[in-house]
Amino acid sequence: MKRRNFLQGLLLSSTVAMTVSPTLLSAEEKKAKKVGPNDMDYKTAETAISAGKEVKESDKIKLTVPEIAENGAVVPVKVEVDHPMEESNFVKAIHILNTKNGNARSADVMLTPMNGKGYFATRIKLGGTQEVVALVELSDGTFLKTAKSVKVTIGGCG
Protein backbone atom coordinates (compact mmCIF):
# COMPACT_ATOMS: atom_id res chain seq x y z
CA MET A 1 0.00 0.00 0.00
CA LYS A 2 2.75 2.43 1.00
CA ARG A 3 4.82 1.56 -2.10
CA ARG A 4 1.83 2.10 -4.35
CA ASN A 5 1.12 5.50 -2.86
CA PHE A 6 4.77 6.37 -3.13
CA LEU A 7 4.84 5.40 -6.81
CA GLN A 8 1.67 7.34 -7.50
CA GLY A 9 3.13 10.35 -5.73
CA LEU A 10 6.29 10.09 -7.82
CA LEU A 11 4.30 9.92 -11.06
CA LEU A 12 2.18 12.88 -10.04
CA SER A 13 5.15 15.05 -9.07
CA SER A 14 7.07 14.23 -12.26
CA THR A 15 4.00 15.12 -14.34
CA VAL A 16 3.70 18.39 -12.49
CA ALA A 17 7.44 19.03 -13.00
CA MET A 18 7.12 18.41 -16.74
CA THR A 19 4.32 20.92 -17.09
CA VAL A 20 5.97 23.50 -14.83
CA SER A 21 9.60 23.41 -16.20
CA PRO A 22 8.91 24.53 -19.79
CA THR A 23 7.08 27.58 -18.44
CA LEU A 24 9.97 28.45 -16.11
CA LEU A 25 12.49 28.19 -19.00
CA SER A 26 10.45 30.54 -21.19
CA ALA A 27 10.21 33.07 -18.40
CA GLU A 28 14.00 33.02 -18.04
CA GLU A 29 14.42 33.41 -21.77
CA LYS A 30 12.08 36.37 -21.68
CA LYS A 31 14.15 38.02 -18.94
CA ALA A 32 17.36 37.66 -20.98
CA LYS A 33 18.11 40.73 -23.10
CA LYS A 34 17.72 40.28 -26.85
CA VAL A 35 21.13 40.26 -28.52
CA GLY A 36 21.61 41.32 -32.13
CA PRO A 37 23.27 39.11 -34.77
CA ASN A 38 26.53 41.10 -34.91
CA ASP A 39 26.74 42.94 -31.59
CA MET A 40 30.13 44.43 -30.83
CA ASP A 41 31.03 47.50 -28.78
CA TYR A 42 32.93 50.45 -30.23
CA LYS A 43 36.27 49.80 -28.49
CA THR A 44 36.38 46.17 -29.65
CA ALA A 45 35.46 47.19 -33.21
CA GLU A 46 38.13 49.91 -33.32
CA THR A 47 40.82 47.54 -32.01
CA ALA A 48 39.79 44.86 -34.51
CA ILE A 49 39.96 47.29 -37.45
CA SER A 50 43.29 48.86 -36.46
CA ALA A 51 44.75 45.51 -35.27
CA GLY A 52 45.58 47.29 -32.03
CA LYS A 53 47.57 50.05 -33.75
CA GLU A 54 47.26 53.64 -32.58
CA VAL A 55 44.35 55.55 -34.12
CA LYS A 56 44.99 59.31 -34.19
CA GLU A 57 42.37 62.04 -34.19
CA SER A 58 42.74 63.94 -37.46
CA ASP A 59 41.18 66.98 -39.05
CA LYS A 60 42.09 65.54 -42.47
CA ILE A 61 38.76 63.75 -42.16
CA LYS A 62 35.64 65.82 -42.75
CA LEU A 63 32.66 64.03 -41.21
CA THR A 64 29.23 65.47 -41.99
CA VAL A 65 26.28 64.35 -39.88
CA PRO A 66 23.22 66.25 -38.62
CA GLU A 67 23.52 67.78 -35.14
CA ILE A 68 19.99 66.62 -34.41
CA ALA A 69 18.41 63.64 -36.18
CA GLU A 70 14.61 63.77 -36.17
CA ASN A 71 14.50 60.14 -37.20
CA GLY A 72 17.17 57.79 -35.82
CA ALA A 73 16.29 55.25 -38.51
CA VAL A 74 17.72 57.41 -41.29
CA VAL A 75 20.77 59.50 -40.36
CA PRO A 76 22.83 60.77 -43.32
CA VAL A 77 26.60 60.40 -42.95
CA LYS A 78 29.25 61.77 -45.31
CA VAL A 79 33.02 61.27 -45.03
CA GLU A 80 35.61 63.17 -47.09
CA VAL A 81 39.33 62.61 -46.57
CA ASP A 82 41.85 65.28 -47.54
CA HIS A 83 44.49 62.89 -48.87
CA PRO A 84 45.78 61.83 -52.33
CA MET A 85 44.40 58.82 -54.18
CA GLU A 86 47.54 57.76 -56.08
CA GLU A 87 48.80 54.23 -56.65
CA SER A 88 51.50 54.59 -54.00
CA ASN A 89 49.57 56.75 -51.56
CA PHE A 90 45.80 56.58 -51.11
CA VAL A 91 42.91 56.24 -48.69
CA LYS A 92 42.60 52.48 -48.32
CA ALA A 93 39.46 52.28 -46.20
CA ILE A 94 36.74 54.33 -44.58
CA HIS A 95 34.91 52.70 -41.68
CA ILE A 96 31.70 54.18 -40.31
CA LEU A 97 31.12 53.30 -36.67
CA ASN A 98 28.83 54.39 -33.86
CA THR A 99 29.36 54.39 -30.11
CA LYS A 100 26.10 53.13 -28.60
CA ASN A 101 24.27 50.76 -30.97
CA GLY A 102 24.49 47.04 -30.11
CA ASN A 103 26.60 46.68 -33.24
CA ALA A 104 29.11 49.54 -33.38
CA ARG A 105 29.79 48.90 -37.06
CA SER A 106 27.81 50.40 -39.94
CA ALA A 107 30.07 50.09 -43.00
CA ASP A 108 33.63 49.08 -43.92
CA VAL A 109 34.49 50.58 -47.30
CA MET A 110 37.67 49.50 -49.10
CA LEU A 111 38.70 52.12 -51.66
CA THR A 112 41.25 52.12 -54.47
CA PRO A 113 42.97 54.89 -56.48
CA MET A 114 40.20 54.40 -59.10
CA ASN A 115 37.85 56.22 -56.72
CA GLY A 116 39.71 59.46 -57.34
CA LYS A 117 38.74 60.76 -53.88
CA GLY A 118 38.56 59.41 -50.35
CA TYR A 119 34.81 59.82 -50.06
CA PHE A 120 31.87 57.75 -48.89
CA ALA A 121 28.31 58.59 -47.92
CA THR A 122 25.41 56.54 -46.63
CA ARG A 123 22.45 56.62 -44.23
CA ILE A 124 22.62 54.77 -40.93
CA LYS A 125 20.43 53.82 -37.98
CA LEU A 126 21.17 55.25 -34.54
CA GLY A 127 19.36 53.77 -31.54
CA GLY A 128 19.75 56.96 -29.52
CA THR A 129 21.99 59.98 -29.00
CA GLN A 130 25.62 58.96 -29.57
CA GLU A 131 28.73 59.64 -31.62
CA VAL A 132 29.29 58.65 -35.22
CA VAL A 133 32.94 57.83 -35.91
CA ALA A 134 34.77 57.88 -39.24
CA LEU A 135 37.84 55.63 -38.96
CA VAL A 136 40.20 55.92 -41.92
CA GLU A 137 43.05 53.66 -42.99
CA LEU A 138 45.72 55.02 -45.33
CA SER A 139 47.76 52.83 -47.68
CA ASP A 140 50.88 53.39 -45.54
CA GLY A 141 49.17 51.67 -42.61
CA THR A 142 48.27 54.84 -40.69
CA PHE A 143 44.91 54.92 -38.89
CA LEU A 144 43.04 58.19 -38.38
CA LYS A 145 39.64 59.03 -36.95
CA THR A 146 37.19 61.77 -36.17
CA ALA A 147 33.87 61.70 -34.33
CA LYS A 148 30.74 63.82 -34.10
CA SER A 149 27.81 63.63 -31.73
CA VAL A 150 24.30 63.23 -33.10
CA LYS A 151 21.30 63.95 -30.91
CA VAL A 152 18.54 61.47 -31.70
CA THR A 153 14.97 62.19 -30.68
CA ILE A 154 13.36 58.96 -31.94
CA GLY A 155 15.70 55.93 -31.90
CA GLY A 156 15.92 53.85 -35.05
CA CYS A 157 17.23 50.38 -34.35
CA GLY A 158 14.27 48.37 -33.08
Place this chain on the structure above:
Amino acid sequence: MAEERKSMIKIKPKKFKVGDIVKVDFIVIHPMETGMKKDKKTGEYIPAHYIDSVTFSFDGKPFTTMKSWETISTNPYYSVNFKVPAKGKITVDYTDNSGEKNSKSKKVKPKG
Protein backbone atom coordinates in the same frame (compact mmCIF):
# COMPACT_ATOMS: atom_id res chain seq x y z
CA MET B 1 17.67 31.94 -57.00
CA ALA B 2 18.11 35.67 -57.00
CA GLU B 3 15.00 37.67 -56.25
CA GLU B 4 14.57 40.68 -58.49
CA ARG B 5 15.23 43.72 -56.33
CA LYS B 6 14.58 47.28 -57.41
CA SER B 7 17.80 49.22 -57.44
CA MET B 8 19.32 52.21 -59.18
CA ILE B 9 22.77 53.52 -60.04
CA LYS B 10 22.99 57.32 -60.41
CA ILE B 11 26.03 59.10 -61.82
CA LYS B 12 26.44 62.81 -61.01
CA PRO B 13 26.93 65.10 -62.80
CA LYS B 14 25.18 63.84 -65.93
CA LYS B 15 27.80 65.40 -68.22
CA PHE B 16 31.45 64.52 -67.60
CA LYS B 17 34.74 63.91 -69.43
CA VAL B 18 37.38 61.19 -69.21
CA GLY B 19 39.52 62.03 -66.18
CA ASP B 20 36.68 63.70 -64.22
CA ILE B 21 35.75 62.43 -60.78
CA VAL B 22 32.04 61.64 -60.63
CA LYS B 23 29.76 60.63 -57.79
CA VAL B 24 28.25 57.16 -58.09
CA ASP B 25 25.17 56.55 -55.96
CA PHE B 26 23.65 53.11 -55.50
CA ILE B 27 20.20 52.78 -53.94
CA VAL B 28 18.42 49.46 -53.43
CA ILE B 29 15.05 48.45 -51.97
CA HIS B 30 15.84 46.16 -49.02
CA PRO B 31 14.30 45.90 -45.51
CA MET B 32 17.66 45.85 -43.65
CA GLU B 33 16.06 44.05 -40.69
CA THR B 34 18.26 44.15 -37.58
CA GLY B 35 16.74 41.08 -35.98
CA MET B 36 15.79 43.23 -32.96
CA LYS B 37 12.29 44.15 -34.06
CA LYS B 38 9.18 42.15 -33.12
CA ASP B 39 6.38 41.35 -35.51
CA LYS B 40 3.41 43.12 -33.92
CA LYS B 41 1.00 40.37 -34.96
CA THR B 42 2.94 37.27 -33.89
CA GLY B 43 5.14 38.73 -31.12
CA GLU B 44 8.11 36.93 -32.70
CA TYR B 45 11.36 38.65 -33.57
CA ILE B 46 11.69 39.37 -37.29
CA PRO B 47 14.90 37.59 -38.39
CA ALA B 48 17.90 39.75 -39.31
CA HIS B 49 17.91 40.32 -43.07
CA TYR B 50 20.34 42.86 -44.44
CA ILE B 51 22.75 43.53 -47.31
CA ASP B 52 26.18 42.44 -46.12
CA SER B 53 28.45 43.17 -49.06
CA VAL B 54 28.55 45.56 -52.02
CA THR B 55 31.16 45.66 -54.81
CA PHE B 56 31.48 48.40 -57.43
CA SER B 57 33.32 47.35 -60.61
CA PHE B 58 34.22 49.06 -63.86
CA ASP B 59 34.35 46.78 -66.92
CA GLY B 60 34.70 43.80 -64.60
CA LYS B 61 37.45 45.30 -62.41
CA PRO B 62 36.40 45.99 -58.78
CA PHE B 63 37.23 49.52 -57.59
CA THR B 64 35.32 49.62 -54.29
CA THR B 65 34.32 46.74 -52.03
CA MET B 66 32.41 47.16 -48.82
CA LYS B 67 30.96 45.33 -45.87
CA SER B 68 27.52 46.57 -45.00
CA TRP B 69 25.93 45.93 -41.59
CA GLU B 70 22.34 45.77 -40.33
CA THR B 71 22.86 49.27 -38.88
CA ILE B 72 22.60 50.77 -42.38
CA SER B 73 19.14 52.30 -42.96
CA THR B 74 16.32 50.47 -44.76
CA ASN B 75 16.52 50.86 -48.56
CA PRO B 76 20.25 51.52 -48.37
CA TYR B 77 22.05 54.35 -50.05
CA TYR B 78 25.77 53.92 -50.80
CA SER B 79 27.74 56.73 -52.45
CA VAL B 80 31.33 56.68 -53.71
CA ASN B 81 33.51 58.68 -56.10
CA PHE B 82 34.88 57.35 -59.38
CA LYS B 83 37.59 58.79 -61.64
CA VAL B 84 36.38 58.06 -65.17
CA PRO B 85 39.14 56.29 -67.11
CA ALA B 86 37.20 55.66 -70.34
CA LYS B 87 33.80 54.79 -71.73
CA GLY B 88 32.56 51.58 -70.14
CA LYS B 89 30.17 50.01 -67.66
CA ILE B 90 29.84 50.23 -63.89
CA THR B 91 28.41 47.14 -62.20
CA VAL B 92 27.29 46.91 -58.59
CA ASP B 93 27.16 43.37 -57.19
CA TYR B 94 25.60 42.89 -53.77
CA THR B 95 24.74 40.05 -51.42
CA ASP B 96 22.63 39.79 -48.30
CA ASN B 97 22.96 37.60 -45.21
CA SER B 98 20.43 35.11 -46.59
CA GLY B 99 22.82 34.37 -49.45
CA GLU B 100 20.80 36.28 -52.02
CA LYS B 101 22.98 37.74 -54.79
CA ASN B 102 22.03 40.58 -57.13
CA SER B 103 23.60 42.87 -59.66
CA LYS B 104 22.91 46.20 -61.36
CA SER B 105 24.81 47.89 -64.19
CA LYS B 106 24.99 51.30 -65.77
CA LYS B 107 26.88 52.51 -68.83
CA VAL B 108 29.46 55.22 -68.33
CA LYS B 109 29.40 57.63 -71.30
CA PRO B 110 31.97 60.40 -71.00
CA LYS B 111 31.78 63.25 -73.48
CA GLY B 112 35.26 64.15 -74.69
